[in-house]
Amino acid sequence: MTSPTPPDEPQFADRIYRSAAGLVCGSLLLVLTVVLAGDAVIRGSGRTPWLALAGLLTAVPLIVAFSLRPAVFVNDDRVRIRNPFRTIQLPWAEVASVRAAYTSELISGDGTKYQLWAVPVSLRDRKKAARAASRPPRKGRGAGLSLGPGFGADAPQPTDPTVATGDQTIKELRELAERAGDPKGDGPGTATVRWAYEVMAPAVVGAVLLAVLWATG
Structure with a gap:
């Protein structure tokens, strides 16, 4: 049985x-x-x-x-945005875009914009990342060095110094949205908002x- x-x-x-x-x-x-x-x-x-x-x-x-x-909670199915005065939740299938210019924004399939307070955009970090990207890669030192157990392929990798922290977060969120496919755009009722x-x-x-x-x- x-x-x-x-x-x-x-x-x-x-x-x-x-x-x-x-x-x-x-x-x-x-x-x-x-x-x-x-x-x-x-x-x-x-x-x-x-x-x-x-x-x-x-x-x-x-x-x-x-x-x-402020915080952003994500998994493979949906995103929950907790801003200062309201919480927004919607499935990734209803997200059209995630972008960052001077602020971080998530755009739903019906065109509604939601600001991501928990993902600030820092121009200083972007300049620092740009300087790191312009430097030539280091050679010799550290090449082929074994770091021992706990540093394998499955271990958490350090943040890419050539990408600002906020932009890296936006990239990860955008990848999750793109993995869900094209937004359905069924209307404003697809997102739930709680004050x-x-x-x-x-x-x-x-x-x-x-x-x-x-x-x-």
Whole structure:
């Protein structure tokens, strides 16, 4: 007697693209904001603690939204874009193009553009990559050198220094989209968009409290 065949499961988990600089800067800014607001709450007098709390309620969600929240989750079937105030998900078959000029953008089959906040475009990185590409390849040193176990063909390869990090990410996303074939273009309903009310609501409440305290002071 044979056991029933289990349902197909994805072989790999989602690959996640995030901005390392955004994570570092956002974390530092959060710590600085909390320290300054905490000092105002503890040592302040009169209306100062309340203003500090209202400012904290406004600033923390915005810092999280623009630095820690942006991410792009991809697998072989679909892409999920988590931007500061909304999350967009659509199958690769509905993606017409992924491109990067001064910003990174994904274009759906119906022509809708979605910005990829988690994949920033750095002109400085592009210039650095262009200089690396213009240098002649090194010879002799390192040629035929065995790096031991863990550095075989299946091991993760280092990032190509002749391609900017953002452009390399866009290239990988474009390859996934092209692998899915031509977009169907069935209309705007092919993408699902969810607004991040858990981020927007605290920021709005904090801004209203801050305005009221400031106006009545």
